[in-house]
Amino acid sequence: MGHFFSYIVEPGFFSSQPVRTAFIVGTVVAITSGVVGVLTVIRGQSFAGHSLADVATTGGAGAFLIGVSQFWGFLIAGVAAAAIMEAIGVQRRRGRDVATGVVLGAALGLAALFLYLGTQTTSTTGASFTILFGSMFVISPDTVPALIASGVIALAVIAVLSRVLLLTSLSPEIAAARGVSVRAVGAAYLATLAVAVTLSAVAIGAVLSTALLIGPAATALRLTRSPGRAMAVAAAIGTATTWIGILLAYDSFDWPPKQHGWPVSFFVVALVLIAYLLSYVRRTRRRPASSAELTDTTQEGTPACSPV
């Protein structure tokens, strides 16, 4: 048994500093992404969530160019992009997606410029790959406190606004009738999304960021209809997939091709997808309980979250 255990968990796994940092950051990111992701899926803003991660990489490339900490570049670009999307976005969903797309296109253009200028001044050609795909094992321990702080801020905003946010997401008309400013709540949410996505993009790359934001939340919303419970389930699924992903990536140093680990992003994405597909298996076996949790907020008895 001990032999078997050491086969799964390679010797030196828990004493490695990069692994410990990866675990801490991965957990913070998974929990924040899970909670924010549930609202993102309910509001149908997956594209905005993905775009903000991509846009944040523009800030990362810019920060790389002028030589400041990437975290601040990611954060400033993410929040600025959220503000621009909100400013030019119209209320209808299709118009909103187009506005998101235009901001994303312009920001990626800027990223191309920054990366080009970056490769002109320094000769680091792998920068574009690192910025886009990230690597959990190269997070500098110095940025960990800032990462945790921004995660806590995002969670606090969601906790304060959660009822209003759900109300404006599910029935904007009722929210407006009650005197809630739907637009202001939407802007606050988008800013929170920007912080959460930035946090994960800088830690684990833009690719993984979308996976952790959407995958666990969509899975959780298939398993439970109460948004609060879905947030908890999403955070748990996210954390579990991240942990197993890190473990497998660490183990993969012994897999072919030799002495070259497989990327964490691949494992986490694969596990998130497996969890999502498993939720389909469960759904076909057992019909979900009817929604009672949200009827007090929606008043109409409309389904709390339409099936995802």
Added chain:
Amino acid sequence: MFTGLMLNTWIAASIVAVIAGVTGFFAVVRGQTFAAHAIPNGAFAGAAGAGLLGLNVIWGLAVFAVAGALSIGTFGRKARQDVVTALSLVLMLGIGALFVSFSTEYANVTYSLLFGEVFGVSQNVLLPIAGLGIVAIVLIAVLYRPLLLASAMPEVADAGGVSTRWMELCYLLVMALAASMTVPVVGALLMFVLMIGPSAAARSFAKRPGRAIALAVAIALVTVWIGIIASYHTNWPLGFFVGVISAGFFLVGSGWTAVRRRWFGRRPASVLAAAL
């Protein structure tokens, strides 16, 4: 500026602009901006895989683009489409990250596939691009009426016996075809930007769909042409100029819509615009 390799660049970029204008109009009308981003971007993973196996890049791109289109088209019916699109995209990109990590020298190619390498277009890729481009445009032309109906007024289309489901799948496959041939030339970013920006701007100026498509093609052409000239003189990447110029066109279009609404108090007149 118009000699040798530069001439290839002008031709290739112009072909791409025409295709992007035509296919992008429907992406904007259908609200499938995310798919327009996900299919070219995810296809890049296929290029990395083909490079690993030593195949021609275009095969890898085609396989991944078509797989992405099929998964968005089929699963997007059962669940929310934006969720399915996001998950398809991250799956493809995750596989791409794995492929890229296997061959260390491939990391540099990442940049050119994402942001394009339009100033190194060789003569022998022009013919395949033009051929596939004509196929994509002919497909759109054949599907034009039912596709437009299914995009603008899905309920009416369903009632009139047009299968919105098949139209969606066909359209996504055309997009995949367009993406797999344009990505190796201009990069995933440029294709996405040229599909969305010009079409969104064109819809602010022209209300009739036919005219809007023509205008979208014209704006896309002007965007890449200005971009090529600026890029030629400054040596900055083309993706930067195209991204910024097309965002500029979009802003001018939105401004025009707002001004017209305030001064003339007129809502968009056509049935198509009203349905959106």
